[in-house]
Amino acid sequence: QCATKRKQKKTCAWEQPLLQAVLIADSFNRRFFPISKDQPRALLPLGNVAMIDYTLEFLTSTGVQETFVFCCWMSNKIKEHLLKSKWCRPTSPNTVHIITSDLYRSLGDVLRDVDAKALVRSDFVLVYGDVVSNIDISQALQEHRHRRKIEKNISVMTMIFKESSPGHKSRCEEDDIIVAMDSKSQRVLHYQKTQGLKRLHFPMNIFHSGSDEFEIRYDLLDCHISICSPQVAELFTDNFDYQTRNDFVRGILVNEEILGNQIHMHVTKDGYGARVSNLLMYDAVSSDLVRRWVYPLTPEANFTDQKGQSCTHSRHNVYRGSGVSLGHGSQMEENLLIGCDTSIGANCHISNSVIGYNCTIGDNVILDRAYIWNNVHIASNVVISQSVVCDKAEVKEGVKLNKQCVLAYNVVIGPNISLPEGTVVSMHHPEEEEEDDDEFLSDDGEVGQSQDKTKQKAFNPAEVGAEGRGYIWKASSLDDTEEEELSQCLWGLVLNPDPDSDSEASEPDGSSFSSDPCAAVFSCAVFQIEVLGTLQRGLEENIGCDNLVLEINSLKYAYNINMKEVLQILTRVVLDFPFQQQGPQLTTPQYAALLLPLLKKWAGVFKNYVKRAQDHMDCLSAFEEYFLEQESHWGAMFKILMTMYQLEIVEEEIILRWFSQGATTDKGRQLRNNQGVRMRRQGGGEGNTEGKGSYLKSFI
Amino acid sequence: MEFQAVLMAAGGGSRMTDLTYNTPKAMLPVGNKPLMWYPLNLLERVGFEEVIVITTKEVQKMMSADPKIKQDVKMKLEVVCIQEDGDMGTADALRHIQPKIKTDILVVSCDLITDAALHEVVDLFRAHNATLAMLMSKAHEFTETVPGQKGKKKTAEQRDFVGVDESGKRLLFMANEADLEEGLSIRKSILRKHPRVHIKTGLVDAHLYCLKKSVVDFLTDNKSISSIRGELVPYLVRKQFSKTINGQKTKDDVEDQNQKKSDSSTNLELHISSRDEPLLQLAQERSCWNDHRGDMSEAYHGGKLRCYVHIMDQGLCYRVNTLAAYIEANRLAPKLFEEPVVHPSAVTSERCQIGSDSIIGASCQVAEKTSIKRSTIGNSTTVKEKVKVTNSIIMHGVTIEEGCNIQGSVICSNAIIGRGADLKYCLVGNGQRIEPEAEKTNEVIVGTDQLMEI
Secondary structure, X not given: OHHHHHHHHHHOOOOOOOOEEEEEOOOOOOOOOOHHHOOOHHHOEEOOEEHHHHHHHHHHHOOOOEEEEEEOOOHHHHHHHHHHOHHHOOOOOOEEEEEEOOOOOOHHHHHHHHHHHOOOOOOEEXXXXXXXXXXXXHHHHHHHHHHHHHOOOXXXXXXXXXXXXXXXXXXXXXXXXXEEEEOOOOEEEEEEEOOOOOEEEEOHHHHHOOOOEEEEEOOEEEEEEEXXXXXXXXXXXXXXXXXXXXXHHHXXXXXXXXXXXXXXXXXXXXXXXXXXXXXHHHHHHHHXXXXXXXXXXXXXXXXXXXXXXXXXXXXXXXXXXXXXXXXXXXXXXXXXXXXXXXXXXOOOEEEOOEEXXXXXXXXXXXXXXXXXXXXXXXXXXXXEEEEEEOOXXXXXXXXXXXXXXXEOOOOEEOOOOEEOOOOEEEOOOHHHHHOOOOOOOOOOOOOOOOOOOOOOOOOOHHHHXXXXXXXXXXXXXXXXXXXXXXXXXXXXXXXXXXXXXXXXXXXXXXXXXXXXXXXXXHHHXXXXXHHHHHHHHHHHHOOOHHHHHHHHHHHHHHHOOOHHHHHHHHHHHHHHHHHHHHOOOOOHHHHHHHHHHHHHHOHHHHHHHOOOHHHHHHHHHHHHHHHHHOHHHHHHHHHHHHHHHHOOOOOHHHHHHHHHOOOOOHHHHHHHHHHHHHHHHHHOOOOOOOOOOHHHHOOO | OOEEEEEEEOOOOXXXXXXXXXXXXXXOEEXXXXXXXXXXXXXXXXXXXXXXXXXXXXXXXXXXXXXXXXXXXXXXXEEEEOOOOOOOOHHHHHHHOHHHOOOEEEEEEOOEEEOOXXXXXXXXXXXXXXXXEEEEEEOOOOOOOOOOOOOOOXXXXXXXXXXXXXXXXXXXXXXXXXXXXXXEEEEHHHHHHOOEEEEXXXXXXXXXXXXXXXXXXXHHHOOOOOOHHHHHHHHHHHHOOOOHHHHHHHHHHOOHHHHHHHHHHHHHHHHHHHHOOHHHHHHHHHOOOOOOOOOOOOHHHHOOOOEEEEEEOOOOEEEOOOHHHHHHHHHHHHHHOOOOOEOOOOXXXXXXXXXXXXXXXXXXXXXXXXXXXXXXXXXXXXXXXOXXXXXXXXXXXXXXXXXXXXXXXXXXXXXXXXXXXXXXOOEEOOOOXXXXXXXXXXXXXXXXXXXXXX
C-alpha cells in the first residue's frame, strides 16, 4: 500500500504529502519553577497570549496540516486550553491531536513514542511549545525534500537558524551555538554550545568532507525548529540514550561515517524565531513582539480569535485593549501592551511593559519592562522594573521590585518593602518540591498565618512585607556557573554587555591560534589558578579524585595545556596549597602536617597523570623547582618526598635517578646535596640490595 | 610615489630541480621569455617605473644578456644581489634592502604568471589602510601529463586553510593542515567580531604582497623572521587580534624571551598607529561607514593592524614552482600575449607545419616535413627533417635530428636528440644527448652529476 502511495506521489508531483508537526508542550526542565508549578510553560502568557498559541499559529501559517501536541506536565490544563482554542474548531486547517502521558521525561521519549505509534508518515516539523516564530519554512522544506530525493535518506534533519549577530538581545547566552558548515551543501559539520568556552575547537575530520569551502558561523540563533524525516523517530528508538535534540545532533555528526546520516541547515535572514527558554528570553521575546518583529503575529491581530481580546495599536507601539481606563496624568510612554478591562490610576509612568486583563494599578506607579499578568492588583507608589508578576498576585503600597524579581501566582507583597534584585516569591514552599511525597509529614509545628493546610511554614514578614503572603525562593544568583544552580535560575545568564572586555583581558597577548608563547605562558597562569580553584572546591565539597581529574582535564583542553605542563602545574599547586589556605607565615612542621593529608587525598589525581618514567621526572623537577623558591621549608621536603613515594606517586628508581642527575644551578645542587646527604646518612648502612624500596623505607 | 615594487628573483626552484639544474628559476624560459619577465611585465603594465630586483649574481649576469629583458622592460631595474647559498629567506631579503625602502612596498615573486588586476589588491590596501594585502587565486588543476611522474599525483599535499570574513576580503587566519593536527581552535572573542568565518581551502597564494613600510622597519627590529610567507604573514594575521595594551600589563610575569617578543610587537603597533594620520582618523570617526554590523562598536573594532586578501575568481594565476606548473604555464603563455608564432629571425622551411598554438624562437632552423603542434621551440634550436613535435617544450640551443618524434616532453637547453628517437612524456636534462633510435616513455633523463645532487 505504501508503494502505491509513493507511486501516486510521483504521478502527481504537485500533490505534496500531508505536512505533519510534532509539538512538544513540555520543556522537561524546571527552569520556570516556581511559576510552572501552577501553570505549564506552554500556557504562560506572552503578550497576553499563551505561548503554545504562537507555536501553533506558526505551524499553521507555514502549512502544517496535522499537529501532534505532546504534553506531560499538567497535561490536562494544556488539553483544556487547546480544546477551547480555535485550533480545535472544525474549520481549523490544522488538525490538532493531543497526546498525553506522564511517562515522557525528555524529547527522546516523545519521539520514541512517535515511532512506536507510527504517527508520522513523511517529513515533519519538530518544535517546542514555547517557540515564537514567523519564519516561513516552506523553502527550507523544499530544500529538505530535494536533498532527500537526490540522495536517498542521507539527510535526516534540517535545522532552522535565524541570522543574528552576537550581542543581539534575543540571543540566549545559554543557547549560544557555533556551527561549522559546508558552504556549498549547507551541511552541518559541527554543532556546539559555546557557553563558558573561551576557545572554540573544531576537530580536523570535519574538514575532510571533500569540500573546499567551509563556514564557521557564530551569527546564528537556534530557533529550535527542525524539519525531520521519519527516520529521526526511528533513530531515537535505536539510540535509547538520546534524550534531547542536542544528543541527537551530536550523535549524528559524530557517527556520520558509520551511519551515513547527515544534518543540514537553513538560515533565515528576515524571519523571527526564538525559544522562550528562560525569563530573560521571555523579556526579549515579549519586547520584540510588542515592537512588531514577529509580524504578522502582533498583539492587535488577535490571531487566536478569542472574543474580547482585541486591542488597538497606536504610535510608539502602544496597544490598548477595550475597557482600559487611564487616570489623570498617567503616561503610556512606549512599547506597551495593556489588556482589556485594566484600570490604571493617576500619574503613572509605564513603558516597555505588558499588562494583562482585569488588572488594577494604583496611582504614582512606575513600570518599566514589567510583565504583569492577569487579575493583578498593584497599589499606589509602586516601582517595578524588569520583573514578572503572575496571575492574581497583589503588590501593596510602596513596594519596589528591583530587577529580575518574580512574583508567582497569588503572592502578596508589601506594603513598603523593597525586594532585592532577583527575588523569587511563590506560594509554594521551596522545600515542598523536594518533599513532594511527604509534604504533609514535614509539618514542623510552627503556627502558620495561613489556614491553608499545604502551608507548613509562616511567611516571613521581613522578606515579603507585613501583609505579604509567599515564600522566598533561593535568589537566583547570576554568577553561579554550576549547572544545577542554573537549572533553577529563572532568569538566564545575562548577555555580557561588553563581551570584549572579559575575554580580551583574560587572554591578552594571545594569538588567535595558540602558537604565541606569550599566550601559552599566560594560559598556564590562568590554568594554575583554575586548578587551585578546582582543588579548593574539591576539598570543600569532598569531590572524588576521578571527578577532579575530569575537571582538570577539561581545563587542560580549555587552556590548551600540554600534559607536561599539567603535571608541573598540578604539583606546584598541591605543594603550594597549604600556603594558599593558611597564608605564608606557616612554619615548616605546620606546613608538612597540612600537606601530607592533602597528598594522601589527592594521590589518585597524581596517579592519573604520573604514568611514564618521564612523568615521574617531570613531577620531581616541578617539585625541585618549587622548593628552590621555598628555601626556608627545605626541612619538609624530605618528608613530602617520602610520602609521595609511599603513596606510589613517584617511583624509587626515578627518585634515585633524579638525585644522581646533575643539577642545573648551584642552588639546585645545594638542594640535592641536602637531600642526598640525608639519604646517604640514613640509608647508607642498609644498601639498596634488599629489594625495591628498602633504601627509602628505612627512613619511615 | 605610493609604492616601491620589489621582485624576489633569488629562488632556486627547489621543487623542480631537474629543470633548474643549470638555469636559475627566474630565467627558465616560459613561452620563450624568461620567467621573471612576466612579473616585470605585470608591474610595468600597471605603471611602475622602478623595480628593485633581489636576485643572485648568476641571474644578474644572465639578465644583462637576455634580449627580452633588455628590450621589453622599460622600467628602471635596480638589481640587488644576495648571496646564493646564504640561505636568505624573502623576509631576510627585505631586511637587506630596508635602507632603500621609503614607502609602502609591493612584493612580487619571480614565478608569478597572472593576468590579475593588480589594482584590486592595492585598492584593498588603500581602502582599509591595511597593513598587509595579498593576492590569492583558486587552485588550478593541471591537466597535462608530467614527465617522470608515475600515475596520478595524489592530492596528499597538505591543504592551506584560509579564513576570511563575510565579505571575503578580510584575512582572519591562515594555517596549514599540518599544523592543525589537533583541530582548529578559534578564540570566541574573534568570532564575536567576525561571526561568520569562511574557511577556504584549495587556494593558491600568488606570493604578491602589499606591505606597509612599517612592516619592513619591524623586520629590521625582529631578526627571527626569515620568510614572508612562512612567518611574517602568519604573524601579521595573528597579530590582528591581540592587544598590546594588555600585553604590557602582563609583561612583568612572563619570561624574558617573551618580553622581548612583546617589546618588538609593541614597536610594530606603535609604528602603525603613528601612521594613522590624524585626518584619516577623524574621517573614520565622523564617517557612518562601518566594516561590520550587529554590534555598535567602531569600525574594525578599533584594531589598527588589518590584513586583507583578494581572491581571484577567474583569470590566470600560476606560480611556476613545480614541473607540472611549468608545463601548464608554457601551454598558456602564448595565449596571454599576442605575438607572432614564428620569430622573424627564425628560418623555417615552407613545407613544415607549425600550429598557431606554438612558438618558434629567434634564430631557429626548422627543416622540411616537420610538424610542430602546441609546442614551444626555444632560441637557436635546430629542428631537422621529418621531426614531429607535439605538446612539448624545447628550450634554447637544442638540436633535434631527423625523424624524431617528441610528444609531451620537456627538453632542456643544449640537448641533442639523436636521429629517429621517440620520446614520450620525458624530461631531457641540460646538455643531454639522446642516442639515435632511442625509445623512451615517461622518463627523466638527466646527467649523472645531477642525480648525485638529489
